[in-house]
Amino acid sequence: MKKFNKNNYTWESVDVLKYKSDNSPFKDVTRQILFDGSFDIDCQWRYFEVNKGGYTTLESHEHTHLVMIYRGYGQGLVGDKVYDVSVGDIIVIPSRAMHQFRANKGSVLGFLCLVDQKRDKVKLPTSEKLIAMRKNSEIDKFLEDYESPNITYNVHVETKSKNGRSIEIETCDAINEFPITFGLTKRLGGVSKGNFESLNMGLHVGDEIQDVIKNREIVADILDMPFEKMVFAEQVHKDNVYKITKADMGKGCVSYNEAIAECDAMHTNEVGIPLAICVADCLPVLIYDPIKHAMATVHAGWRGVYNGIVQKTVLAMEAEYNSDRKNLLIYIGEGIGAESFEVSADLKEKFLIRFGQDVVLNNFEKNSFNIDLSLTLVQSLVRFGILTKNIYVSDLDTVNDKSSFSYRRDKGKTGRMALVAMLEKRD
Ligand code: MN
Numbered sequence: 001m002k003k004f005n006k007n008n009y010t011w012e013s014v015d016v017l018k019y020k021s022d023n024s025p026f027k028d029v030t031r032q033i034l035f036d037g038s039f040d041i042d043c044q045w046r047y048f049e050v051n052k053g054g055y056t057t058l059e060s061h062e063h064t065h066l067v068m069i070y071r072g073y074g075q076g077l078v079g080d081k082v083y084d085v086s087v088g089d090i091i092v093i094p095s096r097a098m099h100q101f102r103a104n105k106g107s108v109l110g111f112l113c114l115v116d117q118k119r120d121k122v123k124l125p126t127s128e129k130l131i132a133m134r135k136n137s138e139i140d141k142f143l144e145d146y147e148s149p150n151i152t153y154n155v156h157v158e159t160k161s162k163n164g165r166s167i168e169i170e171t172c173d174a175i176n177e178f179p180i181t182f183g184l185t186k187r188l189g190g191v192s193k194g195n196f197e198s199l200n201m202g203l204h205v206g207d208e209i210q211d212v213i214k215n216r217e218i219v220a221d222i223l224d225m226p227f228e229k230m231v232f233a234e235q236v237h238k239d240n241v242y243k244i245t246k247a248d249m250g251k252g253c254v255s256y257n258e259a260i261a262e263c264d265a266m267h268t269n270e271v272g273i274p275l276a277i278c279v280a281d282c283l284p285v286l287i288y289d290p291i292k293h294a295m296a297t298v299h300a301g302w303r304g305v306y307n308g309i310v311q312k313t314v315l316a317m318e319a320e321y322n323s324d325r326k327n328l329l330i331y332i333g334e335g336i337g338a339e340s341f342e343v344s345a346d347l348k349e350k351f352l353i354r355f356g357q358d359v360v361l362n363n364f365e366k367n368s369f370n371i372d373l374s375l376t377l378v379q380s381l382v383r384f385g386i387l388t389k390n391i392y393v394s395d396l397d398t399v400n401d402k403s404s405f406s407y408r409r410d411k412g413k414t415g416r417m418a419l420v421a422m423l424e425k426r427d
Pocket of ligand 1: 059061099
């Protein structure tokens, strides 16, 4: 019996070894020998783990491998085919097939590998062979080193004033260069009282309706948006994406019952329609296409991030406005931060399997787990084809930020901030 430690994928009395020491090219791989042939089983059973961004040796040999993915996900090359692989997948590597595993999808990749105890030496590809292989564009892309995205936290909070009133908004200069007005409201500058003090933008949280309407009027006035045209959604943590047109103007603005039903993402290419998404810990996301002059506002809590609501909205914009994801600018506003977002072991496991090790933080002393929700979203957007340089992320944490509403900090009795955005006329 060798007890498995699921926190670090090691086994009792099994050493973590260097992958190879024959100078063959590989990056960030460890090896553990789980079984080394005894009784009538003449095989070696190993566990290899490829760190994020690493890869095993690109090689071939006469002997065969039987591989099962045991942790995370990535890609595998077998012969002239590249496969996306994740936990549970079985890959048979036949004799003489060129093969390699890469943790090139933002996750660690661990796999069990069975080989005969007696086996021939590994062959590396010649440079001619490599050039020939790279003529296949899929293989060429696979062989490129994957760099995990460097997030730049380059949004800021500013005070805006008009007619003797001031509010704070979080916004981003790189997007404000374009004919679009947008901002994430904070707590300051409204008329609500008590738990909702003061700029509560949510009609559905038990605040005085007239106070919320007044708050929305204040925001619209200061941001130069037509209050009566603001569109709000009945957000339900699902992944429905709706196109908004002039016919929808004003829905949900003064009555929650009239908000766009069961909707967590709205997009439009019509000028002059303010779209609003309410948040208190969930991530507010703005997508802007500066080429097609179209935009979307998205409510992305953990369910939305897990189910890919932002990617789904991008697909809708590509279908509707012929947007190209390589052009899209994305703002991910203030939400719950990694330090504050403690989750259950079950939820941690779900995120670990879908998004990989680096979005999960383990606190071994407390035996607790946290998720970095905005990092999860950034990484999955980059894998989806959004350019890292086009993503703008808030480094504020609603739970620690007294200037923000936080559902978790205020135990559910709190107001909502709103991401409001409107396309302006282009010259
Ligand atoms: Mn091999």
